[in-house]
Amino acid sequence: MDFKFTDEQEAFRQEIRDFLKENLGDEWRGIDPDSYFHDENWPHIRELTSKLVDKGWLTLAWPEEYGGQARPHIEQMIYSEEMAYFRAPTRDASMGTDLVGPTVMIFGTEEQKAEYLPRIADGTAVYCQGFSEPESGSDLASLQLRAVEDGDDYILNGSKIWTSGAHRASHFYLMARTDPDAPKHRGISVFILDMDTPGIEVRPIINMFDVHYFNQVFFENVAFPNAT
Numbered sequence: 208m209d210f211k212f213t214d215e216q217e218a219f220r221q222e223i224r225d226f227l228k229e230n231l232g233d234e235w236r237g238i239d240p241d242s243y244f245h246d247e248n249w250p251h252i253r254e255l256t257s258k259l260v261d262k263g264w265l266t267l268a269w270p271e272e273y274g275g276q277a278r279p280h281i282e283q284m285i286y287s288e289e290m291a292y293f294r295a296p297t298r299d300a301s302m303g304t305d306l307v308g309p310t311v312m313i314f315g316t317e318e319q320k321a322e323y324l325p326r327i328a329d330g331t332a333v334y335c336q337g338f339s340e341p342e343s344g345s346d347l348a349s350l351q352l353r354a355v356e357d358g359d360d361y362i363l364n365g366s367k368i369w370t371s372g373a374h375r376a377s378h379f380y381l382m383a384r385t386d387p388d389a390p391k392h393r394g395i396s397v398f399i400l401d402m403d404t405p406g407i408e409v410r411p412i413i414n415m416f417d418v419h420y421f422n423q424v425f426f427e428n429v430a431f432p433n434a435t
């Protein structure tokens with residue numbers, strides 16, 4: 208068996224390298240993760256994502272029906288390798304492309320796919336991740352943020368903490384307890400909320416280096432349509 212990359216694959220790798228050299232510049236050494244969401248970096252990160260979308264690379268192995276290019280996974284791997292090698296910033300998009308998108312593709316309804324996948328593929332959706340809570344870290348199954356069915360809605364109350372980049376996000380991918388009577392590792396559901404939903408309040412956590420990276424996010428009677 209020949210494990211070598213084909214000429215086309217090597218050419219694709221070179222194309223990515225040329226693109227990243229041109230767009231990141233000779234002096235590029237990566238971004239200090241602490242300053243990822245800062246004003247001096249964020250617009251450039253978003254601009255790079257938009258260029259990756261124009262190249263068709265952001266979701267290149269996704270099916271075309273979801274906004275991808277249906278290209279082989281080996282090309283996705285080459286792309287990911289080069290992005291990692293160059294320390295290219297992708298955190299604004301990767302939560303959507305690597306976690307939310309594939310999850311919705313496998314478990315989502317057709318309505319959810321139509322609602323969420325195109326905005327991940329076109330780079331406009333920025334997701335933050337709502338797992339940790341003040342009393343729930345490694346033991347994620349102890350999470351307490353409640354989502355209670357109420358007519359056509361779920362009503363969410365509680366808080367999430369250490370939410371990286373919540374202040375930059377358009378969407379919240381979070382876990383909430385929907386069945387308090389189930390064993391604690393069950394009765395947990397995933398929700399995708401628009402950050403503009405009334406009742407969501409993002410409070411910055413400024414660390415001892417005066418950096419705003421984390422947030423605590425409060426939910427007060429946040430209504431989430433049950434049909435979504």
Ligand SMILES: Cc1cc2nc3c(=O)[nH]c(=O)nc-3n(C[C@H](O)[C@H](O)[C@H](O)COP(=O)(O)OP(=O)(O)OC[C@H]3O[C@@H](n4cnc5c(N)ncnc54)[C@H](O)[C@@H]3O)c2cc1C
Nearest residue numbers: 335336337338339340343344345346367368369370371372
């Ligand atoms: C850079 C960074 C970004 C983050 N971004 C996010 C985010 O965007 N969204 C989000 O939801 N969370 C985020 N987190 C939070 C992170 O997921 C939690 O810190 C993690 O789940 C651990 O929880 P904790 O800090 O409460 O520590 P704890 O769970 O309290 O653990 C403290 C220590 O105890 C140890 N420990 C815990 N349980 C056991 C056990 N049963 N046996 C032995 N040892 C144990 C752990 O290994 C650890 O050393 C982020 C954290 C960091 C550092």
